[in-house]
Amino acid sequence: MSRYNAAEVEPRWQKIWNDQDVFRADDKGAKKYYALEMFPYPSGRIHMGHVRNYAMGDVIARYKKANGFDVLHPMGWDAFGMPAENAAIEKNVHPKGWTYENIDAMKAPLKRLGFALDWSREFATCDEAYYKQQQAIFLKFWENDLVYRKTAKVNWDPVDHTVLANEQVIDGRGWRSGALVEQKELDQWFFKITHYAEDLLTSLDSLERWPEKVRTMQANWIGRSEGAVIHFLFESGSGQIVDVTTGESKEFYEKKSYETISELEGREDPENYKIDVFTTRPDTLYGASFIAISPDHPISKLLAEHRTGVKGFISECAKIGTTEEAIEKAEKLGFDTGLKVQHWFTQEALPVYIANFVLMGYGTGAIFGCPAHDQRDLDFARKYDLPVVPVVLPEGEDPNTFEIANEAYIGDGTLYNSEFLNGMSKEQAIKVCIEELESGQRYQGHRKVQYRLRDWGVSRQRYWGCPIPVIHCDDCGVLPVPAADLPVKLPEDINFDKPGNPLDRHPTFKNVDCPSCGKAARRETDTLDTFADSSWYFARFAGGQGNGQPDDKPFDKKIASDWLPVDQYIGGVEHAVLHLLYARFFTRGLRDCGLLDLRSGEPFDGLFTQGMVTHAVFTDPDDNFVMPADVIEDGNQLLHIDTRAIVTKGDIVKMSKSKKNVVDPNDIIEGYGADVARWFVLSDSPPDRDVEWTEAGVIGAWRFANKVWAIVSESQSDFGPLSIAGDASGPALDLKKHAHKAIEKITHGIDVFRFNTSVAQIYELTNALGKYKTNDAAKAEALGILIRAIAPFMPHLAEECWSKLGGEGLCYHAPWPVADPDMLTEDAVTMPIQINGKRRSEISVPLDMSKDDIEALAMKDEAVIRTLDGLTVRKVIVVPGRIINIVAS
RNA sequence: GCGGGCGUGGUGGAAUUGGUAGACACGCAAGACUUAAAAUCUUGUUUCCGUAAGGAAGUGCCGGUUCAAUUCCGGCCGCCCGCACCA
Numbered sequence: 001m002s003r004y005n006a007a008e009v010e011p012r013w014q015k016i017w018n019d020q021d022v023f024r025a026d027d028k029g030a031k032k033y034y035a036l037e038m039f040p041y042p043s044g045r046i047h048m049g050h051v052r053n054y055a056m057g058d059v060i061a062r063y064k065k066a067n068g069f070d071v072l073h074p075m076g077w078d079a080f081g082m083p084a085e086n087a088a089i090e091k092n093v094h095p096k097g098w099t100y101e102n103i104d105a106m107k108a109p110l111k112r113l114g115f116a117l118d119w120s121r122e123f124a125t126c127d128e129a130y131y132k133q134q135q136a137i138f139l140k141f142w143e144n145d146l147v148y149r150k151t152a153k154v155n156w157d158p159v160d161h162t163v164l165a166n167e168q169v170i171d172g173r174g175w176r177s178g179a180l181v182e183q184k185e186l187d188q189w190f191f192k193i194t195h196y197a198e199d200l201l202t203s204l205d206s207l208e209r210w211p212e213k214v215r216t217m218q219a220n221w222i223g224r225s226e227g228a229v230i231h232f233l234f235e236s237g238s239g240q241i242v243d244v245t246t247g248e249s250k251e252f253y254e255k256k257s258y259e260t261i262s263e264l265e266g267r268e269d270p271e272n273y274k275i276d277v278f279t280t281r282p283d284t285l286y287g288a289s290f291i292a293i294s295p296d297h298p299i300s301k302l303l304a305e306h307r308t309g310v311k312g313f314i315s316e317c318a319k320i321g322t323t324e325e326a327i328e329k330a331e332k333l334g335f336d337t338g339l340k341v342q343h344w345f346t347q348e349a350l351p352v353y354i355a356n357f358v359l360m361g362y363g364t365g366a367i368f369g370c371p372a373h374d375q376r377d378l379d380f381a382r383k384y385d386l387p388v389v390p391v392v393l394p395e396g397e398d399p400n401t402f403e404i405a406n407e408a409y410i411g412d413g414t415l416y417n418s419e420f421l422n423g424m425s426k427e428q429a430i431k432v433c434i435e436e437l438e439s440g441q442r443y444q445g446h447r448k449v450q451y452r453l454r455d456w457g458v459s460r461q462r463y464w465g466c467p468i469p470v471i472h473c474d475d476c477g478v479l480p481v482p483a484a485d486l487p488v489k490l491p492e493d494i495n496f497d498k499p500g501n502p503l504d505r506h507p508t509f510k511n512v513d514c515p516s517c518g519k520a521a522r523r524e525t526d527t528l529d530t531f532a533d534s535s536w537y538f539a540r541f542a543g544g545q546g547n548g549q550p551d552d553k554p555f556d557k558k559i560a561s562d563w564l565p566v567d568q569y570i571g572g573v574e575h576a577v578l579h580l581l582y583a584r585f586f587t588r589g590l591r592d593c594g595l596l597d598l599r600s601g602e603p604f605d606g607l608f609t610q611g612m613v614t615h616a617v618f619t620d621p622d623d624n625f626v627m628p629a630d631v632i633e634d635g636n637q638l639l640h641i642d643t644r645a646i647v648t649k650g651d652i653v654k655m656s657k658s659k660k661n662v663v664d665p666n667d668i669i670e671g672y673g674a675d676v677a678r679w680f681v682l683s684d685s686p687p688d689r690d691v692e693w694t695e696a697g698v699i700g701a702w703r704f705a706n707k708v709w710a711i712v713s714e715s716q717s718d719f720g721p722l723s724i725a726g727d728a729s730g731p732a733l734d735l736k737k738h739a740h741k742a743i744e745k746i747t748h749g750i751d752v753f754r755f756n757t758s759v760a761q762i763y764e765l766t767n768a769l770g771k772y773k774t775n776d777a778a779k780a781e782a783l784g785i786l787i788r789a790i791a792p793f794m795p796h797l798a799e800e801c802w803s804k805l806g807g808e809g810l811c812y813h814a815p816w817p818v819a820d821p822d823m824l825t826e827d828a829v830t831m832p833i834q835i836n837g838k839r840r841s842e843i844s845v846p847l848d849m850s851k852d853d854i855e856a857l858a859m860k861d862e863a864v865i866r867t868l869d870g871l872t873v874r875k876v877i878v879v880p881g882r883i884i885n886i887v888a889s
Numbered sequence: 890g891c892g893g894g895c896g897u898g899g900u901g902g903a904a905u906u907g908g909u910a911g912a913c914a915c916g917c918a919a920g921a922c923u924u925a926a927a928a929u930c931u932u933g934u935u936u937c938c939g940u941a942a943g944g945a946a947g948u949g950c951c952g953g954u955u956c957a958a959u960u961c962c963g964g965c966c967g968c969c970c971g972c973a974c975c976a
């Protein structure tokens with residue numbers, strides 16, 4: 001018997017698949033299925049995470065194909081981004097050359113893994129043809145009011161020299177560089193993602209085939225809260241300020257007591273006479289004892305010009321970091337402006353502070369402080385000795401004795417100390433307060449739904465990205481590049497001698513004529529955030545007929561709309577908010593610009609987030625990391641293969657280059673074959689959990705492949721074409737039933753994304769076949785089932801076995817086995833007998849036996865009689881086909 | 890602090906959603922084959938008592954519902970992930 005030779009078999013079948021072009025998707029197919037894995041960044045190497053990700057997608061793609069779907073399963077490259085520029089700086093290579101070389105380097109091993117990919121649709125996002133269409137989309141979005149430009153305080157990454165979106169700042173640090181992010185004021189392009197805030201939030205409910213976790217993460221990120229904006233008007237005389245330069249004293253604000261909002265809005269500069277605060281707790285208004293505004297609030301800025309001390313205070317606030325630790329430790333700091341506003345209900349004067357804990361970016365950048373019912377306000381009030389008046393009484397507390405010590409009360413309760421709100425529940429009071437606000441009788445303001453989500457800043461001061469197709473003219477303003485001039489190509493003659501954006505100092509790129517007046521103008525030198533690239537690539541994959549995509553539009557509307565949404569998307573959880581939220585925005589934008597028919601706006605119907613591939617970390621005595629391939633076992637200890645130094649096994653963590661705990665897929669493919677690598681990453685752990693890479697596990701997978709081959713080898717001589725066997729009895733019938741039951745379970749495992757359970761069933765069927773030595777029709781049938789069930793996981797082995805057994809055509813084209821219902825039932829069923837809930841015996845009964853007969857039979861069971869000795873039977877529960885439980889005492 | 894998830898043998902994990910807990914795999918042990926090793930095959934493997942038959946305990950801990958709980962409910966403990974001065 002010959003050993004299974006993956007090194008010979010795998011390339012042979014890959015060539016056949018390739019020659020017959022079997023993985024090409026049929027745009028005209030009637031029964032469509034779009035399977036997609038998050039496309040890779042071309043770092044130059046594929047790693048086990050890729051293998052696992054694409055192996056899962058391949059299971060789905062091949063399984064759906066076997067079930068009669070026309071499957072689209074494309075592959076491409078997320079090719080713009082920082083690493084290419086870093087390589088350019090470090091190794092003095094060109095980002096473009098570096099990227100395309102990496103793509104070539106990764107394509108080979110990816111092809112060796114034998115994925116059922118339609119390579120005819122391959123592209124890289126740095127291809128001119130792709131970013132040309134992205135520029136067209138940008139302009140289309142601009143036309144449709146989904147893109148705008150504004151000066152904004154942005155997150156500046158001082159290491160990468162670029163701006164970051166809020167989503168890209170983690171714990172106050174850049175998501176790539178890890179550098180502490182600074183705040184900087186810049187002119188920036190924004191995608192108006194907030195336009196869809198409500199839809200992006202509510203539609204999450206419709207994404208039933210998304211992990212709950214991702215949906216809540218997005219919901220939290222969008223962060224909807226309902227509340228009210230309340231206008232507070234300044235007290236007379238409270239605005240006495242001294243002009244720092246002239247020393248002149250003057251009244252800054254005068255008292256205004258407006259009756260209605262419209263009167264207020266009639267003022268030329270109403271902003272100067274009121275402060276708007278946002279609150280979700282209007283019910284606590286009677287407990288308000290101060291107003292706090294952000295250091296970045298316009299009033300703070302105005303005061304900084306005129307009053308001593310304010311400037312200093314504001315810059316002090318700016319120094320405090322935004323990291324978790326910094327925020328936790330940061331003391332509540334306030335600056336009393338001396339300004340006062342009037343409390344609407346009590347007519348008291350509330351002091352206005354500039355406070356470091358109020359963020360300009362959320363709500364209105366101003367709050368009213370109710371110390372009794374908000375912890376931050378309480379901390380602040382204690383520090384500056386402001387009144388603490390509780391207005392919500394917790395259930396069971398006495399209003400005369402209830403006091404707030406160092407903990408604010410934020411729970412439910414009954415309103416008191418609040419005149420017209422007294423006696424109401426918190427919920428009721430909020431409702432009444434908002435109604436009052438809308439009527440404008442007692443106080444002024446309006447209902448407000450506030451989102452945490454902010455518009456997506458997309459300007460990046462980097463070279464290796466999609467140029468923003470815009471021209472700045474001193475006379476005509478900001479203009480789009482005319483469609484005929486697209487793409488705005490990235491110039492290739494650039495250098496990275498100095499930090500910053502090479503486009504900005506390029507001799508000719510920047511200087512252009514204004515498309516409107518023809519005078520000298522400046523080209524935008526910022527490029528788009530690379531997350532834009534990955535926000536619509538799946539539509540381009542889908543929207544290209546046959547070999548390649550259109551050059552006059554991003555994608556064929558009809559064809560792309562037929563394929564979309566992606567039926568099954570697979571990737572890492574790390575994209576739960578960033579990529580997956582941006583893509584949801586893009587498809588909505590594309591739809592509303594008329595480029596795509598997608599009613600729901602949702603790009604991904606099903607989402608699966610797979611776990612990581614982990615491995616133990618090895619270290620030598622000097623605490624240097626050691627590659628697993630360099631570790632050998634010697635007796636009880638681990639040694640370095642070359643130095644013989646003792647190696648210590650450490651934590652099991654995600655494979656990463658820096659910790660050297662990586663296993664190169666190429667080595668595994670060469671040593672064991674692609675099928676074994678694929679089988680292993682899918683076999684043991686549930687796909688959403690991490691899988692630990694172990695040598696033993698790989699060997700186990702390899703042994704299994706050989707076992708299957710051995711069974712097929714010893715069977716082949718007797719079989720013609722695989723066919724459904726006729727009647728069987730005895731062991732043959734048992735095997736037949738086993739095989740058909742296995743179909744059910746394997747299929748179910750794939751359907752619910754628990755490949756590990758499918759794998760277990762495949763093992764069991766293989767074991768049963770291994771023991772079955774008769775070369776009869778039942779065996780042929782069971783083998784045919786086994787091979788087809790293995791095919792999505794180990795496609796090369798399956799093809800080889802299929803062909804050896806005389807299967808018709810390619811196994812890839814063979815239909816998924818269907819279980820025969822007659823084979824799923826048994827005439828007799830084994831039922832456990834419990835006495836008082838404890839299993840004591842079991843009996844075999846015919847399936848159609850009545851409850852009473854089963855009970856009678858159970859009572860005659862020897863073990864039952866023995867256990868029941870001396871007890872009285874109180875009750876007998878018979879669940880046909882399942883269990884018998886006798887209650888006795 | 891808020892939100893989400895998880896906790897089962899030596900290990901990865903299974904359990905048709907309330908019905909025989911530990912499938913399958915790894916590891917380990919014993920045996921067969923072999924001059925020997927590897928490979929392969931067979932058997933055993935939750936723990937405790939027992940040679941065995943058998944019995945007792947057992948799904949993080951405590952309690953509840955139920956004839957029956959890994960599964961449902963309440964309260965703790967521990968771990969992981971995400972967000973966070975969001976008003």
